[in-house]
Amino acid sequence: MAHYKILGKDPYWMNFYGLMLLTLIEVAAVGLDLSDFAASYDTTEKVVTLWILTIIAIPKFIMIAAIFMHLYGDADSKILTLTALFPAFFIIIMVLFIGLTHPDATTGLPDWCRPGTYGL
Amino acid sequence: MSDHDDHHAPQPWGPHDWHHGAPHNSFSPLFLSMGVAISLFGLAAAWDYGTYNPGHIPTILLGLLVVGFSMFIWWRQDISFDGHYDPISTGTPFRGIQVRKVATWVFLMSEMMVFTSLFSTYMRYRLGIENCGTVFERGMFDPVTNPTGWQEGVAVTCFEPASHLIASSWWHLAPGAVNTFALILSSFTVVQALRYAKMPDLDEEARRKKVYRYLASTWCLAVLFLTLKMVEWFVGFYVPEISFIGLHEHDIVSLVDEGYTINADHYQHHSYIDEATGAHMVANIQVSASLFYVTTGTHGAHVAGGIIGLTYMTFKAWKGLYTPANAVSIEYFGLYWHFVDLIWVLVFPFFYLY
Amino acid sequence: MERKTLVTRSMVALILISIAMVVSPAVNSLPTGVGGTGIQSSGCNCHSAVPTATVDITVDGLPEEYNASETYTVTVSFSGGPVESGINSGGFNLWASGGEFSVLDATVESRAPAEVTHTEAGNDYRTWTVEWIAPSHGRDVDFIVHVNSVNGDGANSGDEWNRYDLTVAGSLGPGLDPADPFTVLATLIIISGLLLTITILYGFYRTNPDVFDWEHLAPWIADWLTTTDHKKIGTLYFVQGLFFLGVGGILAMMIRLQLAGPDMGFISQDQYNSFFTLHGTTMIFLAAMPLINGFANWIVPLQIGAPDLALPRINALSFWLQPFAALLIFTGVFSGQGADTGWTGYAPYIVSTGAHTGVTMWVAGQIMLVASSTLTGINFLTTMAVMRAEGMGWMQMPLFTWSILVANLMLFLSIPAFGVGLIQVYLDRTISTAFYDIAAGGDPLLWSHLFWYFGHPEVYVVIVPAFGVISEVLATSARRSIFGYKSMVLAMAGIGIVAFIVYGHHMFTSGMSPNLRFITMLTTMLVAVPTGVKIFNWLKTLHGGSLVYRTHTLWALGFLVTFTLGGISGMFFPSITMDAHLHETYFVVAHFHYVLVGGTVFGFFAAIYYWYPKMTGRMLDEKLGTLHFLTAFVTYNGIFWPMHRLGVIGMPRRTHTYFITTEDFTALPEWAADWNMFISVCAFLFFFSNFILVANMLISLVRGQKAPADPWGGWSFEWMTASPPPTPSFDWNNLPVLKDANEHIANEPSAIGRWFNRLMVPEDQEEVSH
């Protein structure tokens, strides 16, 4: 249970308001025409939207985990946060190895491991 | 003939004697496994590579019945639980925390890996298969000037994100957006239920009402979530005329009716029409549709599982059986429920918006 | 009243299970079922219900006694029945139990090598001629002839038919009918099941010989079906694991029969494919994993001083998911539609319509096993994290408990990937999603990635508990504390981490991203380091010790030999240049059987001899145990050692036969066939040698010496309880406290230690415990 306050108010309510606000921004980011803004940064609207969505997803994620799931402010918060973060390494490995690789023919050793001067 | 417990025979069906450490036999695991096996068997019998054999639907129903029966046994044994023997950790790093709270977190670790697998699949395909929009922009095929272009009538294999349909109009996005708010709201109601159940200086009737109402509203929001999902996938809806905001009467077509299905090997979209010639680009989008339905469907299945748990908890709350002593069991459910909400925070932008 | 309802209800449950058990394997995998028209048994009954005696069949050209391999011209003709009209006059079916028919003209076609029938054109005749090439075996051959006498109106009414049987003698007289492999398999499994039932009944009888009646049996069984006690569930796991170890062994024996010589015809290709698939799946998921869980269930709570697991009912659920999963996995085996994908089930074959229909059920069964493993993982991790006795920090846990901790951590973090892959395949095969539909852009390597992301940690999950067992057994047998406890723990943790980044070495030749292939070549080499540390630590433990030879000591030393050999052969694979040749050969088969049988199974054997007294209160027989060790160890090496050589000279795995060098082509040398025969003989000896263990367990259960609480002189908590331990294993209100023979605990923690303590131990314990 929460034993702290956010801006002097109840943390659950504050968190709830905050989440609603962020979600509204997300929906707006998709709905609004950002192509001019994107053009000024020499990129496409899709990229801008994706960036906004990713950046907003992070605080939302943290707010839910920290306040609703009591990973902040409780006596057991620290150890439970560590527990929750434990799979991070394995998640990164899976994303790198499965999500971000592609099948390919072996047309030579990868460049980064061919210094060119080794040999027996 | 069970031997070592001197004071009572284990009751495999009835309520638990929550005496600490007494063997509490249960038929529930046996029946649950049996039911799951029967359902999976029936499911595989009822569909074979998309061919539907309705004769096997009773098998699935039988399986679900057995599962339901086992849940009933489980709950019957649980409902008398008043929190007095909730086991507490003794091992160093977790000392003092409820054992089942730790178990819930450990369970969430494996859930994280489930969704990571799904997202890895998504990334692999999203990055590995060319986007349909990109293919379309390359223009129509011409043996000399545009050899990589698309041809009228020949399906291109490409990736068509559902967001192309969903984010194309506010009304299409509406069910998903409402769902986002519904889930956040339901996270909030669960945590409120926990707060009031724990509040020590509340009289019993007031607590019963608060907890019961908050849990019931969570239940309603979860059902709303699934309903809107079904509307968005299969049903579609009607938009009335509201003249002062310039809205005209029309129907929002569901994703399936738009042709966005797992069997869509000749998918068409109104934006894939060549302006000069009026030719349609047709696409094979089965992989992207499968990804969309299975990933959001897995999330939906988690919500459905939550509804089953909530049904029991709402009933228990209605009976007034939550007290500050056993309120932490709402927290166990709440952790799961917030986690489902967290996943939606990721699913929504990547499957509905981007 | 209460006992009565209990009995009735348990009976309902039992009946349901029995029905499921009887029905499930018999259910044809959908949508097709057992082939064959049944003409041999039911005749041509579409032409009329019963045969007509007046239709007279003559078969000319067959001798009284045939000469082996000679060709005979056989004429089948008949008279009688309706009047011949010239068109559509009749038809026939000729079946022989041996030899082959060859077709002479267009009136006859062959349905099978030893079965011929008339063609569309042959329908107009009442006489047909074929050639029969007599078999070479010289046994009697049976012929069955069916003829239709047809009136030519195009409909079946008014037609008549008859059947005629004759036997042609061979020089060697009547022979035995060749057994259908399915019949053999089914018979053996049913016999195993019966023996198991008898054993269980006898077990009940021995519990209390005075009341051997239904009134007592029913609640006894109901208690086993509903138990949540960790020791009883452990025993259930053992029963399941040993039973399927036997079933997997039977499958292996049938594979070895087929491979005893080149081109043996004992089992067909189709059957072979399905048998090796089930052998792999059964051994890994239905034998090894339940055995690990059996030991974990029994020993872990005892070793950490906990009365039970953290979530006893979930524990029961993880067990009960397994037998039902096994039913699904074996669905369709006896109708020839069992899974035939290999235990890896590579896409896109696994989702293709060419694969057997039983694959869907096999996938469904494995989905249940994934659920079971996840629940087990949650349960054990929580138990070990939160229920350790006072005084037992992480670094005072017995090594077996540590090994289960590492194994479960690996298992439950990796198995979701497999589960998701399985669900994708299941949906592809049922509702026709397109995850592995290549035409729609699906990527077959995605499955390989998801599978091996799980599959490689999985093989470590199976071996790491054996490490724990060996650490316990060797230290206790040498009467020493284990050498380098901390480095043992770190090595296991290292193996656990490394497991996740090396899986690409299963896919060196698969078309996977070359970058990833290269990275996993480097990381796979790393596996040698922690395993090397462990082996040297074990050896150093013996140093200055005083080895007491008992059966479990023998098995532990045997483990060191075989596991080291398996480890060394494992070093050949990360070198991609060599792997390009060795991948998917018998060298691989030899390697993983050296670590999985020589490692895991030998570890289990050591564990059985080590903990059996604790579990049953009876000592095992040392003489039988030594006999078991000697026979099994020798024959085991006889099976798998020659396989290394076979693999290098070019024998691929997962193949129904192998090719011996001919004048035209270089293939396996002739001695390869001799070695295969040798392997098959050894395999049977190994299979039967394990019955010594079973006999030992059963005999000792009845007549064994009573076991003291600490027969071997170990230090951990399980030796504190009585043999067998009471329920609950420890008193909830009087839990044991671990003392420490070292003094360092009293020392001030270092700066890092203080930081770590602050992080790991909640400061205010009042807050969280209400």
Place this chain on the structure above:
Amino acid sequence: MGLITPLYDDLWNEYVLWSALVGLFTFGWLYHHSFYYTAKEGETPNIDNLEVGVFPKEYDNLKLEFAWFIAPLMLIIYLTFISWAPLDNLWSAASSEDGGHYGNECAAGESSNLMFNDDTGLYEADCYEVFGITGYQWYWEFDCFDLSEDLCAVSTTTIEGKDQPLISLKANTAYLAVMDSNDVTHAPWFVSLGIKEDVLPQQTTTQWVLADNVENFLLLCTEYCGDDHAYMIAGVSVHA
């Protein structure tokens, strides 16, 4: 043993040597200790005073443990190093500018001159030829593209009583096999050349087929592909 290709054999011999050394060391140690440090008949001494319920006295030696952490590490670093150069040969780039060992694709009439260079321990060639392999359930199909009859020819032959495809290649020639599959995953194993690589539907994989010796051998399928997997074979005939 072995005698597959020099690339493979050199590695194999080195690995077998080290395996034997590690094996001798370990087993020597094991046998010595298991016979030397043995309890007398009927005796159960208690060297470290093991006692139930007491975590035993620590028995360790950081230097030793570190030593046998480092020793295998050194060994595997060495083994990785010797595996590296042959890998570059196995996965050679397809053009000489990118550091390929087999030159560029041969012009008409140009000769490949594949040979094993004992000094570098690698195969080298002036140029290479290209042919195609396609896997079907359950047979192989070869495609010689526009190579001359002498360099590459496809015919059929009888193996174990069945007609199977046969590809004839010329000795001392480097070939690049460009591979594809029609249905499911297969893998052609040139047994006597010690190489294999999966063929995948809708995707192209490649492998270097270094035909150096005159020999007729079998090509087997080594990725399980269904019913007739064991009999999915072809003949390879390397002529002078």
